[in-house]
Amino acid sequence: MSTTHSKLAKKFLENQQYADWHDSTFWGLRMKRDKMARELPEWEQLRNKASEIKRHTLTNIDIYLQKFADAAEKNGVEVHWAKDAEEFNEIVYGILKDNNAKKMVKSKSMLTEECDMNPYLEARGIEVVETDLGERILQLAHQRPSHIVVPATHLTHDDVGELFEKELHTKKGEHDPTYLTYEARLSLRDEFLTADAGMTGANFGIAETGDIVVCTNEGNADMSTSIPDLQIAAIGLEKIVPDYECLSVFLRLLARSATGQPSTTYTSHFRKARPGAKKMHIVIVDNGRSKWLADDDHWETLKCIRCGVCMNSCPVYRWSGGYSYSFFIPGPLGINLGMLHDPKKHSGNVSACTLCLGCQGVCPVKINLGEQIYKWRQTLDGLGVANPQKKMMCKGMDYVFNNPSVYNFATSSAHILNHLPSFIVNNGLNPWAYAHKMMKFPKKPFHNEEES
Amino acid sequence: MKVGLFIPCYVDAVFPKVGDACYRLLRHLGVDVVYPEGQTCCGQPMANAGFAKDATSLAKKYDDMFMGFDYVVAPSVSCTAFIRLQYPHILKEANHKCHIADNTMDMVEFLHDILKVNTTLGKFPHKVSLHNSCHGVRELNLSSPAERMEPRFNKIKDLLDLVEGIEVVMPERADECCGFGGMFSVEELAVSKQMGEKKLARHIATGAQYITGADCSCLMHMAGIAAKEHTGSGIEFRHVVEILAEGL
Amino acid sequence: MSTSNDIIGACRNNIKKRLPRPCLSDIDATVYTDPVEEFIVQATAAGCQVVRGKSKKDLDSIISEYYPDAKVIASAIPEVKSATVNPNDVKKPQDLNGTDVGVIEGKFGVAENGAIWFPQEVKERAIDFISENIVATVPESEIVSNMHQAYPKITFNDFGYGVFIAGPSKTADIAQVLVMGAQAARSMTIVLV
Numbered sequence: 001m002s003t004t005h006s007k008l009a010k011k012f013l014e015n016q017q018y019a020d021w022h023d024s025t026f027w028g029l030r031m032k033r034d035k036m037a038r039e040l041p042e043w044e045q046l047r048n049k050a051s052e053i054k055r056h057t058l059t060n061i062d063i064y065l066q067k068f069a070d071a072a073e074k075n076g077v078e079v080h081w082a083k084d085a086e087e088f089n090e091i092v093y094g095i096l097k098d099n100n101a102k103k104m105v106k107s108k109s110m111l112t113e114e115c116d117m118n119p120y121l122e123a124r125g126i127e128v129v130e131t132d133l134g135e136r137i138l139q140l141a142h143q144r145p146s147h148i149v150v151p152a153t154h155l156t157h158d159d160v161g162e163l164f165e166k167e168l169h170t171k172k173g174e175h176d177p178t179y180l181t182y183e184a185r186l187s188l189r190d191e192f193l194t195a196d197a198g199m200t201g202a203n204f205g206i207a208e209t210g211d212i213v214v215c216t217n218e219g220n221a222d223m224s225t226s227i228p229d230l231q232i233a234a235i236g237l238e239k240i241v242p243d244y245e246c247l248s249v250f251l252r253l254l255a256r257s258a259t260g261q262p263s264t265t266y267t268s269h270f271r272k273a274r275p276g277a278k279k280m281h282i283v284i285v286d287n288g289r290s291k292w293l294a295d296d297d298h299w300e301t302l303k304c305i306r307c308g309v310c311m312n313s314c315p316v317y318r319w320s321g322g323y324s325y326s327f328f329i330p331g332p333l334g335i336n337l338g339m340l341h342d343p344k345k346h347s348g349n350v351s352a353c354t355l356c357l358g359c360q361g362v363c364p365v366k367i368n369l370g371e372q373i374y375k376w377r378q379t380l381d382g383l384g385v386a387n388p389q390k391k392m393m394c395k396g397m398d399y400v401f402n403n404p405s406v407y408n409f410a411t412s413s414a415h416i417l418n419h420l421p422s423f424i425v426n427n428g429l430n431p432w433a434y435a436h437k438m439m440k441f442p443k444k445p446f447h448n449e450e451e452s
Numbered sequence: 453m454k455v456g457l458f459i460p461c462y463v464d465a466v467f468p469k470v471g472d473a474c475y476r477l478l479r480h481l482g483v484d485v486v487y488p489e490g491q492t493c494c495g496q497p498m499a500n501a502g503f504a505k506d507a508t509s510l511a512k513k514y515d516d517m518f519m520g521f522d523y524v525v526a527p528s529v530s531c532t533a534f535i536r537l538q539y540p541h542i543l544k545e546a547n548h549k550c551h552i553a554d555n556t557m558d559m560v561e562f563l564h565d566i567l568k569v570n571t572t573l574g575k576f577p578h579k580v581s582l583h584n585s586c587h588g589v590r591e592l593n594l595s596s597p598a599e600r601m602e603p604r605f606n607k608i609k610d611l612l613d614l615v616e617g618i619e620v621v622m623p624e625r626a627d628e629c630c631g632f633g634g635m636f637s638v639e640e641l642a643v644s645k646q647m648g649e650k651k652l653a654r655h656i657a658t659g660a661q662y663i664t665g666a667d668c669s670c671l672m673h674m675a676g677i678a679a680k681e682h683t684g685s686g687i688e689f690r691h692v693v694e695i696l697a698e699g700l
Numbered sequence: 701m702s703t704s705n706d707i708i709g710a711c712r713n714n715i716k717k718r719l720p721r722p723c724l725s726d727i728d729a730t731v732y733t734d735p736v737e738e739f740i741v742q743a744t745a746a747g748c749q750v751v752r753g754k755s756k757k758d759l760d761s762i763i764s765e766y767y768p769d770a771k772v773i774a775s776a777i778p779e780v781k782s783a784t785v786n787p788n789d790v791k792k793p794q795d796l797n798g799t800d801v802g803v804i805e806g807k808f809g810v811a812e813n814g815a816i817w818f819p820q821e822v823k824e825r826a827i828d829f830i831s832e833n834i835v836a837t838v839p840e841s842e843i844v845s846n847m848h849q850a851y852p853k854i855t856f857n858d859f860g861y862g863v864f865i866a867g868p869s870k871t872a873d874i875a876q877v878l879v880m881g882a883q884a885a886r887s888m889t890i891v892l893v
Contacts, residue, residue, distance in 0.1 A: 002639065134871075137873065226830075249727070249848075290711045293711060404492070432676070442468050445465045
C-alpha cells in the first residue's frame, strides 16, 4: 500500500541521526516564525487582510495584469507573455540571443525551476550561474531544491565543504560555514563581474507602478541586476498585487513567516533598466495558472507568496525531506501544486499528510492546504490512481459498517485476535503491526455491554 | 434535553470502557442520554483515504438514527469533526437533508460549552500529560492552536482541573501531530511510526504517569507504539472522559 | 508566442466571481512610542552598528574610526571628503569592485525591521551592494514605525530603482548557520543624522 512518497520517506528515515537534525532544523525555523508572529498583536488581522487582498486580486487578475503591463511598458520595459514553460524558455532564450548574451547570473526563481529553464538554456550554449548561495550549492552538486526558501538546507556543512573542495578548491577539511560562504562569495563575485545578463524572479509585481519587487537576504538579486547590461525578470501571473498599500501587508508577513526575520535584508523595486544599460524585460508566465482560477476547490492555492512556512511546520515534511516528494516543491504547498500541474504524475504525494491542518494556521495568506489535500484524495479513484488495496479496504469497511449483523460479529469476535500467535497478527500483511503492537480487543464491545 | 450517545466503531470495539465512562458521566450530570442500537462508523476512515462516497450510506444512517435528538455526543474528536464538517457536503451530494451534523459534539465540547460543568468531578491523584488531538485543536476549537496568535485556552485542561488530585502537564510541541492520521498510519508507515515515537517520547519526558486526550485514535496509535517498542516506560493511556468519570 | 490578449483573456474566462478589495485602513498596526529606539534595536539585530548624535560632517571621522584600513572609499555625498571614487563618474559598475567602504544616503528608516529606503540617486547603484562595507546616513527625524507608514513615503526618481536595506548581506544557506556577507556588503554602519 505504499505510495511513492512513503517509499522515499522510509528511506529518508533510515538515517535517524540525520532525520533528527532535519526535523529540528526546520522546527527551529517554525519557532522563529512563532516568535516573530507573537510580537505583532495584529498578526491574525494581517493574515486575514493578506488573504482578502489575494482573493480580490486573483478574481480581478485580468484587470491587474493589464494595468501592470501598461505601467511596465510606460517605464520602457518590454513585457512578454508565456502561456507555458516551453514558451517561457523560448522567450528568455530569444532575449539573450538578440542581445548576444552568453552568460547569465540569476537570483533564485522557483518559476525557472518549474519551467526547467536552466537545462534549456545550457543546451543552447548559455552559461547560467545561480547566485543564491543555496541554489549555487545545488547547481554545483547537480541537485534540485529540497525546499523553496532554504533550498540546500538538507545538506550538512560537511556535505557543502566536500563539494566546495572539489568544485571551488577550498582548503581540505575546512568546513566552517563562514569560511565556505566567503569562498563562495569570492567565486560568485567573478561571475557577477563578467556576466552579460542578470535574471531575477519576482516576489511581487505592482500593478499600479509596474515594479518588480524582489526580496533577498544575500543581495544577489541586486548584484545580478546592477552590474550586467541586460536585465530579465520572470514572474508568474499570480504574483501581481494592486499597489503599495497591499504590498506593505505582504512584506510584513513574508520574512517573518519564512525565516523569522522582520524583513529580508533587501527589498528591491525594479522599474526600468539602469542608465546606459539595455532595455529591461519582464516575462509573465501562465503555465496552468489561468486554468486553475476556474477550479472552485483549488484556486486559492494561487494566493501563495512562497514563504515556505507550510513546509517548516509540516511534520511529514520534516520527517521525510524535500526529495520524498515527486514535485520539485515539497510539503503541503507542493502536494497541491503538483496535483494542479499533473495529477497523474504527482498523486503519490497526497498520502504525505495526516490532515493535522497545522499548515493552514501558519500560512500567512490562509490557504486551506490540508483541506485541499483531502479533496485531492477524493479524486484519486476517478483518475485511476487509487491504490487497489486501499480501495478494497474502504469497500470492505463500507460493507461491514453498513451491515449491523456483520459489524456485531466482527466487533464481538475481535478479541479472538488476542489469542492468535503473534506471527499471524504481526506479519507483513498487517500494516498496523509495522509500528504497533496489536491492540488488545476486549471480550465485549461497548454495544454488547449496553445490551447486557 | 435529549442527548444521543454515539460510540464510534473503534471505540466500540477497542475501548468499550470509554463508552461506559461517557454514559456514566452524563448520567451523573443528570443528562437524559440514550444509546441507540445499531450504530457503527461515521465513515471518516474511508473519506480521509479518498473514498468519501463510501461514507454516504453511513452518513444517511447516522442522520436518520439521531434525528430528533437535541445533541449527539461522541468521545472522539476526529469522528465528531468529520460528522460536523463533512456530513453536510456528503449528504447534499446525495440529496439527503442533513439534520444533526451541527448538533453533534465531542464530549469535551458538550461538557464545557453546553453543560458548562464547573463542579468537582472524580478523583485522579496522578500526573497526566495532555495530548491535544489535531482535529480537536483545529476543527473543534477545543484549544487554541500554537500557530495561531490568539488568546490561549484549553477546554480539556479546564475540565481536567475539575478532577481532584490531578496534575496536568503539557508535552513540548503540544500541538504537533502524533502521526496517526487514519489511513496515513497504513500508507505512510515509516513517517507515522516516527512521529508517534517522537510524540510519545515528549509525553514521557514530562514525567507523567498517564497520557490523556479527547481522541482514542491518537491514544491507540501511541499505545500501540509504546507496547511494541517497549518505549512506554510504563506510561498508561486514558481517554479524558475516563478520568473525569473516575470514581463516580 | 502568446499575446497579452491570449493570457489575460484566459484569465478573464476562468474568473468565477469577482471579490471586493478589503479595507486596509483599519489595520491596527503596531506603532512605537519611540520609533528611533526600536529602529536601533532592529537594525542592530539585523547586524548593523548604529551611530547616533552625529551629522554628515562627521562621516569622514566615522569612516576612519570604524574602517581604519579602508583604502577605496566610494561616495557621491559632498561631505565625504575621504571618498576616492564617485559612483557617478565611473565608466561601468565593475569599476566599483574593490570598494572597501561605500557611503550612501538613506531617505527614511522603518522601526519594525530596521530597514532604510534608498532610492537610486547615482549612476551606478552597484555601490549599495558591491562595496565590502556600507556606511549609510538616515535622518533621525525620518523613522516611521511600520511598513504601512513607510510605503506612502517612498520616492522614485528617473533612475526607476529603489531598495529597502536592513543590515548587511546575510545567508544561512549552509546548515542554517547565519553568516554575514553573502554576495553583497559584509557590514553596515548606520549614522543617524
